[in-house]
Amino acid sequence: MGVERAVAELGVLIYPGAQMAAVHGLTDLFGVANRIAAEHQAAQLPLLRVSHWQVEGDQVPERVYDTHPGPAGALVAVLIPPSIGGFSERQAPQELIRWIRQQHANGATLGGVCVGSILLAESGLLDGRSATTHWTSAKAFAERYPAIKLKADTPIVDDGDLITTAGLMAWSELGLRLVNRLLGPSIATGTARFLVVEHSDSASECGSNFSPILNHGDASILKVQHWLQSTGATDVSLAAMAERAGLEERTFLRRFRAATGLKPTEYCQHLRVGKAREMLEFTNGTIDHIAWTVGYQDPSAFRATFKKITGLTPSDYRGRFGVSATAAVAR
Incomplete structure (x- = not known):
């Protein structure tokens, strides 16, 4: 009798104006990573389960899609895609902010792509921490969130439990960072090669960037x-x-x-x-x-x-x- 594989669920947030190319791109990226892991017959690695969480008004985000429907569990990560049309703090309802903070308190890694980092900033979780955002919103970001150490010239700031990226298309690197953490550098490199996207060589050649275990329940x-x-x-x-x-x-x-x-x-x-x-x-x-x-x-x-x-x-x-x-x- 085979051992049942562990499941690691990654939630992708869909808010008004979210770039759907990033939502579906991340879903496909994790799907490719699952396939490559299966080809390696790496049964000890977790299955990546991707769920989409829709934001409607001032309501708590609701799960609207699941690649592997099953019993609800704690999210390993919450990914906030960018917005092509721009995004402001006015689009951050309090129920959503509370939900984001709760996921973090439950041990989820939070990742904000481009202006998606504004939601993380609004939650207060980035206060005293380093972060980056899209260059077009850097000045306003720095003025509104003085407690955050903004590194606008840095493409990605991986601070363990909070990851922010600066580019609209940086969702691929964010996704690969999480594949690296959950499935290892060889699977991440294989995923990047299959998708023909860039991936930081440092992670595969010198060991993954530090990725603390957060979903242990203590x-x-x-x-x-x-x-x-x-x-x-x-x-x-x-x-x-x-x-x-x-x-x-x-x-x-x-x-x-x-x-x-x-x-x-x-x-x-x-x-x-x-x-x-x-x-x-x-x-x-x-x-x-x-x-x-x-x-x-x-x-x-x-x-x-x-x-x-x-x-x-x-x-x-x-x-x-x-x-x-x-x-x-x-x-």
Whole structure:
């Protein structure tokens, strides 16, 4: 008797003015990923289930489509597509905002494409965090949401539980990032090759960008994870994490590892290196400055940890995947 495959459900939001090409494109992308995973006979990988959630007025989003109808479960991710006609905060009803916040509280990763990031901004979840959006709305975005660290020149900001992208067609990279997380880099690369779309080489060559497990169901540990993501884990201690979780330290250690698969120190290292990878790819800051920014007082310790996780030194990583290297290849 075969083992029943796990299911990972990804919800795609359909709001008034949403780009339907992105809605259906994401659905097809995940379908291709499922087929490639099946061809690899990777029964241990989850089946990607895609559902569409329609927004009508000030009502809670309603499921209107499901690629694999079955019992309702928690969403692994919620994807907010772009809008060709533009989008403003006036189109963000409170019931929708509450629903988005609830999905995040339940452990879903949230992804906003282009101006779809406005909905994430309206939810308040991006406050104190880094994000990007389409260049045409960058000025208004920065003025309305001063608590968000806007990186308008960065095409994608992958902050673990919150992902934002800047381009109208960036839904494909967002989808591939999630395939990478859920099915692995080889399936993501195969999906990109089949669809003939670009995909970041850094994820496949140096291990996936840090993708924390969020849908484990332990609310106390999830609370700490969200806190670590928001602070960058730059100055934290075991005692502070245990206090945030409301648990005794030994209990916290046991539950944290059971939920995330990592010790708290390892988790923080992966989170910091993930942020450093982004800075090495998209900024020209010195490596010592990047080390300090992500929480390392000792640059040599940062270099050692970075190489242990990615297999490359920070300078080699920048030379291979930095924007200047990419531009040189393009020329």
